[in-house]
Structure formats: structure tokens, C-alpha cells
Amino acid sequence: MLPTLHLIQEQQGYISPEAEEYAAQKLGLPAVEVREVVSFYTMFSTEPRGRHHIKVCDSLSCWVCGSSGIREHLRSRLGIEPGETTSDGEISWEVVPDCLGACELAPMIQLDGINKGLLTPEKLDALLDGISPVFQSREKGDQK
Amino acid sequence: MISTKLVSRFFGNENARDLAWRLKNGGYEGARKALGMDPQEIVSEVITSNLRGLGGAGFPTGKKWTFVPRQSEKPKYLAVNADEAEPGTFKDRYILEWDPHRLIEGIIICCKAVGIHVAYIYIRGEYLNPYERLVAAVEDAYRQKLLGPDVMGSGFSLDVHVHRGAGAYICGEETALLESLEGKKGWPRLKPPFPALEGAFGCPTVINNVETISHLPEILLKGGKWFAELGVKNNGGTRLFAISGCVSNPGVYELPMGTTMRELIYEYAGGIKGGKALKGVIPGGTSSAVLTPDEIGTPLTFDALAALGSMAGSGAVIVLDEDICMVKALHNIESFFSHESCGQCTPCREGTGWVHKILSRIIEGNGQKSDLDTLNDFTVNMNGTSICALCEGAVMALKSFMFALKTGFTRMTRRPPALWAFLLL
Numbered sequence: 001m002l003p004t005l006h007l008i009q010e011q012q013g014y015i016s017p018e019a020e021e022y023a024a025q026k027l028g029l030p031a032v033e034v035r036e037v038v039s040f041y042t043m044f045s046t047e048p049r050g051r052h053h054i055k056v057c058d059s060l061s062c063w064v065c066g067s068s069g070i071r072e073h074l075r076s077r078l079g080i081e082p083g084e085t086t087s088d089g090e091i092s093w094e095v096v097p098d099c100l101g102a103c104e105l106a107p108m109i110q111l112d113g114i115n116k117g118l119l120t121p122e123k124l125d126a127l128l129d130g131i132s133p134v135f136q137s138r139e140k141g142d143q144k
Numbered sequence: 145m146i147s148t149k150l151v152s153r154f155f156g157n158e159n160a161r162d163l164a165w166r167l168k169n170g171g172y173e174g175a176r177k178a179l180g181m182d183p184q185e186i187v188s189e190v191i192t193s194n195l196r197g198l199g200g201a202g203f204p205t206g207k208k209w210t211f212v213p214r215q216s217e218k219p220k221y222l223a224v225n226a227d228e229a230e231p232g233t234f235k236d237r238y239i240l241e242w243d244p245h246r247l248i249e250g251i252i253i254c255c256k257a258v259g260i261h262v263a264y265i266y267i268r269g270e271y272l273n274p275y276e277r278l279v280a281a282v283e284d285a286y287r288q289k290l291l292g293p294d295v296m297g298s299g300f301s302l303d304v305h306v307h308r309g310a311g312a313y314i315c316g317e318e319t320a321l322l323e324s325l326e327g328k329k330g331w332p333r334l335k336p337p338f339p340a341l342e343g344a345f346g347c348p349t350v351i352n353n354v355e356t357i358s359h360l361p362e363i364l365l366k367g368g369k370w371f372a373e374l375g376v377k378n379n380g381g382t383r384l385f386a387i388s389g390c391v392s393n394p395g396v397y398e399l400p401m402g403t404t405m406r407e408l409i410y411e412y413a414g415g416i417k418g419g420k421a422l423k424g425v426i427p428g429g430t431s432s433a434v435l436t437p438d439e440i441g442t443p444l445t446f447d448a449l450a451a452l453g454s455m456a457g458s459g460a461v462i463v464l465d466e467d468i469c470m471v472k473a474l475h476n477i478e479s480f481f482s483h484e485s486c487g488q489c490t491p492c493r494e495g496t497g498w499v500h501k502i503l504s505r506i507i508e509g510n511g512q513k514s515d516l517d518t519l520n521d522f523t524v525n526m527n528g529t530s531i532c533a534l535c536e537g538a539v540m541a542l543k544s545f546m547f548a549l550k551t552g553f554t555r556m557t558r559r560p561p562a563l564w565a566f567l568l569l
Binding site for chain 1: 228229230231232233234237268269270271272273307308309310311312313324327328329330386388389390394395396426430460462464465468473476477479480483484486
């Protein structure tokens with residue numbers, strides 16, 4: 001079940017109701033059982049996300065090392081709330097309550113599943129500039 | 145400072161990921177030895193070693209294996225718990241990223257000892273990089289015939305499957321892990337039956353943590369007695385401590401059992417960042433009771449920390465300095481538990497939610513006088529009233545922090561939880 005759902009999410013970016021039906025057929029299960037699993041696990045998204053997805057760890061170690069500042073910086077820089085996607089579809093982000101397991105790098109985020117840590121607002125800016133040329137030019141355009 | 149590196153010997157050494165290099169540097173020697181031994185001899189060696197489950201529960205590993213029937217009509221399974229998700233814990237990630245072959249070698253030893261031919265490694269979904277490294281290592285091992293129908297030419301067959309989780313803390317609880325492995329939502333099972341008799345797919349199953357399994361190669365090579373003597377009574381060997389929070393050098397340190405919290409913080413992790421004073425330290429993940437500065441002389445063993453009313457848990461040490469607001473820290477912890485409660489048992493589902501809401505209200509400045517009494521009631525009503533121990537972890541944190549709030553950190557009489565079965569071994 002989980003490998004199937006990971007595969008769907010990898011290919012489609014999220015798990016749609018149609019994909020749930022498809023998985024149910026393949027696995028020989030009622031669709032409701034697939035829905036039950038999809039809604040239980042936080043990594044499965046039932047809505048499309050941005051081309052790049054950022055998870056901000058807010059667990060205790062990151063919190064004592066200043067994850068709140070990272071969160072606020074991301075919010076003002078992207079101009080969107082957690083769970084939303086930038087209008088160009090490039091970036092979405094969320095604050096995860098579960099520990100991402102890289103506390104020696106606190107405060108840290110996962111950018112497309114890869115750990116990026118010991119963050120400061122400047123480092124975060126550099127990361128954002130690096131991942132998305134489209135986003136970068138749009139931002140610079142806004143400033144003019 | 146004593147440096148006893150067993151499982152962490154190759155941390156930071158990129159060569160160790162390469163199977164050919166690893167084979168030249170002692171890789172799979174323990175497994176080779178085990179494959180030539182009588183299974184009962186292997187179990188005895190592990191019992192002698194006093195190796196305890198390093199996922200959090202600290203159950204003696206060799207003893208755990210003896211609960212699995214030797215003769216079984218059904219297949220037997222090994223489930224390796226790599227669902228490391230207790231906040232503050234990142235030690236298993238180091239093994240998976242730097243020395244995955246040590247884990248695979250340990251798996252061969254465990255399977256030979258218990259008579260298992262299929263092993264699953266359940267790795268948390270967030271560990272993408274470790275997952276990819278592990279899969280690559282397993283593939284390499286198959287190519288070299290270290291896994292498969294004829295492991296190292298011994299005639300013993302063993303298949304290893306790597307299974308990704310998808311973001312649920314509860315799946316680190318052993319029976320929730322099995323449910324998840326079977327393709328269901330991770331709801332813990334009532335015990336008995338215990339997994340040793342009815343585990344994965346209704347068959348006898350051993351569940352061990354990554355670090356526990358990774359200690360097996362050295363135990364086989366150097367002997368259980370040698371390993372036991374590295375540690376203290378009833379708690380053999382070394383352990384990985386993952387220290388983070390307000391310290392100068394956060395990271396993973398492998399230290400002999402019996403090392404004190406003071407040594408870990410001030411000698412190994414470089415002391416408190418900025419030379420500040422210590423306010424409290426969480427010794428074994430956020431489910432464990434916070435220790436006060438006057439308690440840091442305690443050895444970091446399962447028994448010593450349990451005697452203090454806390455627990456060694458997953459070895460995740462989180463250091464809080466004098467500037468940290470303990471109410472907000474507790475709010476952060478309880479927010480985690482309220483989100484991660486699986487929702488199966490009412491006291492946990494409702495209790496963790498209410499605790500979180502009340503703490504939110506307090507830190508927003510709208511606390512009421514009765515709130516502390518209500519929170520106190522929760523510590524009674526939530527304790528021991530649910531299937532698994534997530535709820536007890538939430539209560540242990542709540543109780544210890546509440547005490548800190550009320551009296552400014554002096555010793556209290558804390559009760560250890562009746563049953564600590566969470567994040568087993």
C-alpha cells in the first residue's frame with residue numbers, strides 16, 4: 001500500500017481521488033481503505049503542491065534554535081501562508097510538527113526532501129534564490 | 145575522554161558506503177562467523193553481552209529473541225525499526241547514511257540466530273537520503289551474494305526488503321509499525337498476543353531498532369563478555385547519544401554506558417552555547433521527564449534514569465539553557481503529541497488535544513487559575529489508560545515540566561511509568 005501511494009505521489013505530485021480509486025483497484029481493496037491510509041499519513045498530499053516543496057521543522061530542538069524566525073522569514077519572503085503555493089506554482093511550504101530527525105542542523109528545513117540546516121535568514125534567501133530562477137526574477141521584478 | 149567507537153567507527157568516512165572497501169575493513173566478518181555457528185550459541189552470546197534495545201524501551205535483546213518459537217509452522221520475520229521519529233533523535237540516521245552495511249550484517253546475524261529468512265527494514269518516509277543509501281547498500285549486498293538464496297555460500301537464505309513509512313510518529317511503536325508494514329494506518333495493537341508470537345502478517349516477528357542490530361557484528365567478533373564489560377551492570381556496551389538544542393557542538397557521540405549527563409554536555413558537546421547556564425535537559429527524547437541541573441551527575445543508563453523517574457529512551461538529549469521559557473517548551477512538546485496521537489484511544493486523542501489547547505491559552509496570556517489543576521488531572525487520567533505508550537510519554541513530559549513551573553526546579557518524587565513499551569528496542 002505505502003509503496004504504491006509513494007509512487008503515485010512521486011509521479012503526480014499528489015494523490016487525487018481518481019488515483020485512490022486506481023490504487024484500490026490495483027490492490028484489490030475498497031477505495032475507502034486507501035483513503036483511510038492516505039489521510040492518516042502526513043506525507044501524502046491530497047492537493048497539488050508547488051514544484052518545490054519546503055518543510056520547516058518546528059520540533060523542540062529546532063524551536064530552541066530559532067525555527068520561529070525561519071518560519072516568519074519564509075512567510076514574508078514568499079508572501080504565502082503554510083499550505084499555500086506561490087501563484088506561479090513554483091514553491092509551497094508547510095510547518096511540520098514532527099521532528100525531521102536532523103537536530104544537529106537546527107534550525108533546519110527539508111527542501112524537496114533534502115535536509116538544509118544551520119539556517120539563518122541570509123542562508124534561506126540564498127537557498128530560495130538557488131532553487132528557482134523563475135521565482136528569483138519575479139521577486140526582483142517586484143522590487144523595481 | 146574515552147573514545148569507544150563501535151557502530152560509529154566509520155561515521156564521516158565516505159569509503160564505508162562502498163561495499164568493496166567495507167569488505168576489506170572488517171565488513172561481514174561477524175556475519176561470516178555467525179553463519180558457521182549454532183543459532184543457540186549466537187543467542188547465548190547476545191544474552192551475555194547485556195545488549196539492550198536502543199530504540200527506547202531498553203528490553204534485553206537476547207531475551208527478546210528467545211520469545212520467538214524455535215520451531216514454527218508459519219514463517220518468521222524480522223522487522224528492523226528505522227522509524228526514528230522521537231523529537232531530538234537522529235542517531236539511526238547516521239548509521240543508515242554512513243554505514244548501512246553494518247546494519248545489513250547485523251540483520252544476517254539476527255536472522256541466523258532466530259531462524260528468519262525474510263527481514264523488513266521500516267524506514268521513516270522523511271529519511272529520503274538515508275533510504276536511498278540503504279537501498280543501494282542492499283542491492284550491492286545482493287550482488288555480492290551477501291543476501292539472497294545462499295548467503296555467503298552458507299546455504300542460509302535471507303531476503304531483505306526496505307519499506308518506507310509516510311510520516312507518522314506512531315509507526316515507531318512496534319505494533320503500529322507492523323500495521324503500517326501490512327499497508328494499513330498505524331494503529332497500535334492490543335497486546336497480547338505479542339509480536340514474538342503473532343507479529344507481521346500474523347507470524348512470529350522480532351522487532352529491533354537499527355542501532356541494536358548494528359551492535360551485533362562486533363559482539364559476534366569480540367564476544368558478549370567483552371561487550372558487557374564496556375558498559376555497566378545489566379546494560380552492556382556503548383550507545384549513540386544524539387545531543388542537540390543549546391549546546392556548542394550538537395551531534396552524535398558514541399559513549400560507554402555509564403557516562404554521565406554532565407560529561408556528555410560539558411566534555412563532549414562543548415558545553416552550553418554562549419556560556420549560558422543550564423535550565424533543564426531532556427535525556428531520552430521529548431517523551432522523557434526533563435532533568436534539573438542538579439540531576440546531571442546521573443549515568444545515562446536505562447536503570448539510573450528510570451530510578452530518577454525519567455528514562456534513557458532513544459538517547460536523544462535536548463539541552464535547554466536559562467533563556468528558554470519552559471512553558472513554551474512544554475507547549476512545543478505537547479503540540480507534537482497532540483498532532484501525533486493516532487486517535488484510537490479516547491484518553492490520548494482527547495487528552496493530548498486538551499493539554500495542547502490549555503497550554504496554548506496559557507502562553508497567549510489567557511491562562512486561568514484552574515488550568516494547572518486541570519492539567520494535573522490529565523496527568524492522572526491519561527496515564528496507563530491507552531493501548532500504547534504515546535500517551536504516557538505526553539504525561540511524563542507534562543508532569544516533569546509542570547513541576548519545574550511550580551517550584552523552579554527542585555527535586556520531586558516522580559513515578560516511572562508502569563509500562564514503557566513505546567518505540568520498542
